[in-house]
Amino acid sequence: xxxxxxxxxxxxxxxxxxxxxxxxxxxxxxxxxxxxxxxxxxxxxxxxxxxxxxxxxxxxxxxxxxxxxxxxxxxxxxxxxxxxxxxxxxxxxxxxxxxxxxxxxxxxxxxxxxxxxxxxxxxxxxxxxxxxxxxxxxxxxxxxxxxxxxxxxxxxxxxxxxxxxxxxxxxxxxxxxxxxxxxxxxxxxxxxxxxxxxxxxxxxxxxxxxxxxxxxxxxxxxxxxxxxxxxxxxxxxxxxxxxxxxxxxxxxxxxxxxxxxxxxxxxxxxxxxxxxxxxxxxxxxxxxxxxxxxxxxxxxxxxxxxxxxxxxxxxxxxxxxxxxxxxxxxxxxxxxxxxxxxxxxxxxxxxxxxxxxxxxxxxxxxxxxxxxxxxxxxxxxxxxxxxxxxxxxxxxxxxxxxxxxxxxxxxxxxxxxxxxxxxxxxxxxxxxxxxxxxxxxxxxxxxxxxxxxxxxxxxxxxxxxxxxxxxxxxxxxxxxxxxxxxxxxxxxxxxxxxxxxxxxxxxxxxxxxxxxxxxxxxxxxxxxxxxxxxxxxxxxxxxxxxxxxxxxxxxxxxxxxxxxxxxxxxxxxxxxxxxxxxxxxxxxxxxxxxxxxxxxxxxxxxxxxxxxxxxxxxxxxxxxxxxxxxxxx
Amino acid sequence: xxxxxxxxxxxxxxxxxxxxxxxxxxxxxxxxxxxxxxxxxxxxxxxxxxxxxxxxxxxxxxxxxxxxxxxxxxxxxxxxxxxxxxxxxxxxxxxxxxxxxxxxxxxxxxxxxxxxxxxxxxxxxxxxxxxxxxxxxxxxxxxxxxxxxxxxxxxxxxxxxxxxxxxxxxx
Numbered sequence: 001x002x003x004x005x006x007x008x009x010x011x012x013x014x015x016x017x018x019x020x021x022x023x024x025x026x027x028x029x030x031x032x033x034x035x036x037x038x039x040x041x042x043x044x045x046x047x048x049x050x051x052x053x054x055x056x057x058x059x060x061x062x063x064x065x066x067x068x069x070x071x072x073x074x075x076x077x078x079x080x081x082x083x084x085x086x087x088x089x090x091x092x093x094x095x096x097x098x099x100x101x102x103x104x105x106x107x108x109x110x111x112x113x114x115x116x117x118x119x120x121x122x123x124x125x126x127x128x129x130x131x132x133x134x135x136x137x138x139x140x141x142x143x144x145x146x147x148x149x150x151x152x153x154x155x156x157x158x159x160x161x162x163x164x165x166x167x168x169x170x171x172x173x174x175x176x177x178x179x180x181x182x183x184x185x186x187x188x189x190x191x192x193x194x195x196x197x198x199x200x201x202x203x204x205x206x207x208x209x210x211x212x213x214x215x216x217x218x219x220x221x222x223x224x225x226x227x228x229x230x231x232x233x234x235x236x237x238x239x240x241x242x243x244x245x246x247x248x249x250x251x252x253x254x255x256x257x258x259x260x261x262x263x264x265x266x267x268x269x270x271x272x273x274x275x276x277x278x279x280x281x282x283x284x285x286x287x288x289x290x291x292x293x294x295x296x297x298x299x300x301x302x303x304x305x306x307x308x309x310x311x312x313x314x315x316x317x318x319x320x321x322x323x324x325x326x327x328x329x330x331x332x333x334x335x336x337x338x339x340x341x342x343x344x345x346x347x348x349x350x351x352x353x354x355x356x357x358x359x360x361x362x363x364x365x366x367x368x369x370x371x372x373x374x375x376x377x378x379x380x381x382x383x384x385x386x387x388x389x390x391x392x393x394x395x396x397x398x399x400x401x402x403x404x405x406x407x408x409x410x411x412x413x414x415x416x417x418x419x420x421x422x423x424x425x426x427x428x429x430x431x432x433x434x435x436x437x438x439x440x441x442x443x444x445x446x447x448x449x450x451x452x453x454x455x456x457x458x459x460x461x462x463x464x465x466x467x468x469x470x471x472x473x474x475x476x477x478x479x480x481x482x483x484x485x486x487x488x489x490x491x492x493x494x495x496x497x498x499x500x501x502x503x504x505x506x507x508x509x510x511x512x513x514x515x516x517x518x519x520x521x522x523x524x525x526x527x528x529x530x531x532x533x534x535x536x537x538x539x540x541x542x543x544x545x546x547x548x549x550x551x552x553x554x555x556x557x558x559x560x561x562x563x564x565x566x567x568x569x570x571x572x573x574x575x576x577x578x579x580x581x582x583x584x585x586x587x588x589x590x591x592x593x594x595x596x597x598x599x600x601x602x603x604x605x606x607x608x609x610x611x612x613x614x615x616x617x618x619x620x621x622x623x624x625x626x627x628x629x630x631x632x633x
Numbered sequence: 634x635x636x637x638x639x640x641x642x643x644x645x646x647x648x649x650x651x652x653x654x655x656x657x658x659x660x661x662x663x664x665x666x667x668x669x670x671x672x673x674x675x676x677x678x679x680x681x682x683x684x685x686x687x688x689x690x691x692x693x694x695x696x697x698x699x700x701x702x703x704x705x706x707x708x709x710x711x712x713x714x715x716x717x718x719x720x721x722x723x724x725x726x727x728x729x730x731x732x733x734x735x736x737x738x739x740x741x742x743x744x745x746x747x748x749x750x751x752x753x754x755x756x757x758x759x760x761x762x763x764x765x766x767x768x769x770x771x772x773x774x775x776x777x778x779x780x781x782x783x784x785x786x787x788x789x790x791x792x793x794x795x796x797x798x799x800x801x802x803x804x
Contacts, residue, residue, distance in 0.1 A: 021679045057753040060794045228776045389680035452673050
């Protein structure tokens with residue numbers, strides 16, 4: 001499948017994205033940025049520079065550098081650079097060429113088709129010029145789409161039936177508001193408005209001026225005058241602006257900002273979000289009128305707008321978002337980076353054209369909730385985590401927990417809670433005919449296979465005998481959204497409580513496994529250790545077993561630790577002796593046979609052993625089960 | 634008799650063919666289904682892989698952050714000690730050495746700018762000045778130092794570059 005890229009050809013910066021495995025991915029430039037400065041330059045020697053390198057030298061070579069060419073698209077204007085003339089299409093083509101080369105480098109394949117975005121207000125000439133630029137750059141331009149349409153696509157708003165959408169695009173230097181109607185996948189622009197000289201850079205300027213003014217009042221020095229200081233100030237103001245999007249207060253601290261009478265001066269100023277908002281409010285306020293005008297032109301009331309989409313870096317600021325809420329009386333969409341959403345939307349459009357966004361493939365379902373099996377002590381042991389794309393297959397190997405256990409029960413669970421009883425049981429079955437063996441020896445592979453329709457096949461196979469049992473669960477995964485949300489909320493609400501309960505079970509399981517294992521080990525090593533040592537172990541073991549009959553988890557933990565400590569000493573002695581004898585390193589006090597992951601089916605009725613706990617060797621199906629030891633996290 | 638035989642003979646291979654084709658179609662259908670299932674499964678695998686990689690990247694990012702935050706905390710504590718000291722100069726020198734050492738380990742080097750010719754790869758021109766005793770394109774001031782990390786640009790140095798207006802009488 002040939003890849004088609006989506007390009008947001010911007011005034012100051014451009015971005016490019018592509019669909020990969022059904023997901024939009026923003027492509028980085030070779031300089032490592034997610035954007036490409038829309039700057040083109042020719043050096044005196046005739047070398048062509050595009051992007052970051054052109055931007056860095058712009059001030060030294062103004063007669064050879066061109067910026068903001070987008071504003072000239074569709075005009076007959078010629079651009080002279082070191083004696084040569086270029087059309088706006090040619091200049092834009094240089095930018096697109098750089099994007100093409102970098103995208104090819106990034107993807108490792110040739111790209112020759114693109115979807116390019118333009119502002120909604122672009123006329124036919126401007127659109128044609130953009131298309132020509134793409135063609136000069138070597139692209140087959142599959143489609144020119146409106147930037148607001150792309151932004152709406154990034155949020156999947158084309159799939160929500162008939163909707164009215166407002167796209168609020170506040171960039172570094174321009175502001176655009178577009179009202180659109182979408183229905184049946186078709187977007188129609190109802191009205192557009194804006195201000196070509198309004199944006200984030202105005203905000204930064206106001207902040208810098210304020211800080212400089214404050215410093216002047218305190219120290220009588222104008223920081224504007226020194227370039228070094230000014231540069232530090234600009235950076236600090238920008239950082240403060242970003243920080244105040246998430247905090248209420250920040251301090252700008254610039255030590256050694258200047259020297260007055262041989263005395264170093266430091267700049268320190270406290271900035272609150274309230275102050276920031278007060279300062280930039282005049283700028284934000286300027287967005288109101290264009291919005292109102294757009295509503296009027298479209299003959300709409302704010303209430304008629306179903307969705308609001310934010311585009312551009314400055315819309316990350318809470319003050320801007322608040323204003324947008326106020327204008328349209330609803331919260332804006334969240335989730336896609338406002339700097340990238342136009343390119344992302346263009347990539348989605350490109351994906352539809354290339355077949356990458358194929359209904360059959362990309363709309364693969366995910367498991368809404370985690371699927372697990374019940375293990376010892378009523379714990380849910382995860383096999384397929386929530387949000388896994390299906391069809392998928394995962395398997396894990398479990399083992400028995402009781403000696404001579406002949407049967408295990410597989411209880412299939414759905415839900416996020418760590419304890420089985422709190423999750424929904426989708427079905428259960430027994431695997432009988434396990435050969436009598438000590439606990440931990442039999443290997444039982446439990447596999448979950450979910451097909452594309454969400455039908456789950458669960459099988460349990462005794463790898464020793466080859467015996468297999470399975471169950472087919474249909475329909476149970478098709479929960480309603482309400483049900484899924486309820487289960488997720490419940491899981492969140494009980495998270496703390498559940499964790500404690502699970503921990504208790506784990507402590508108990510660990511203690512139980514340990515007691516069992518020590519008993520076995522003791523039989524093996526009793527001739528190799530002293531009577532004292534043997535007595536110590538037996539006493540500790542007895543106490544642990546006693547603790548296990550009760551409910552005091554702290555006591556069980558304590559006794560487990562005590563036993564473990566004694567065993568460590570014994571085994572150390574044993575190894576030392578063995579080393580002295582230079583004999584084989586047989587025997588061990590390996591009491592910590594605790595598995596990471598212990599599953600136990602309940603023993604079947606004919607098996608009167610109380611617990612069927614099984615140590616698990618988390619062997620995985622290489623292809624599908626990539627989440628090794630995920631359960632404990 | 635003979636005519637009947639002939640028609641039967643003609644019919645037989647025809648019916649046989651249909652049977653063969655039907656079987657073939659069944660087989661192909663099954664194959665197609667299997668292939669389709671395989672395709673969907675590998676696609677789902679890829680998507681699940683993507684999800685895992687995303688998670689891993691976040692983890693990795695956290696790890697890196699932890700590592701550097703710990704370095705900063707160490708330096709912070711040392712600076713605090715220096716601040717409390719009445720004669721901190723020696724201490725600060727040692728701290729600076731520590732930082733320098735850290736930068737060396739990470740292969741961070743300073744970009745030389747002053748007096749050099751402007752090179753857009755290493756330098757970012759913030760401003761220009763006229764200085765007739767300097768060659769055009771020479772860097773006369775450094776606003777902010779630039780650094781390289783493992784031979785890649787960490788940040789270009791921000792510089793002021795000489796740009797003399799060409800004297801007309803000379804031409």
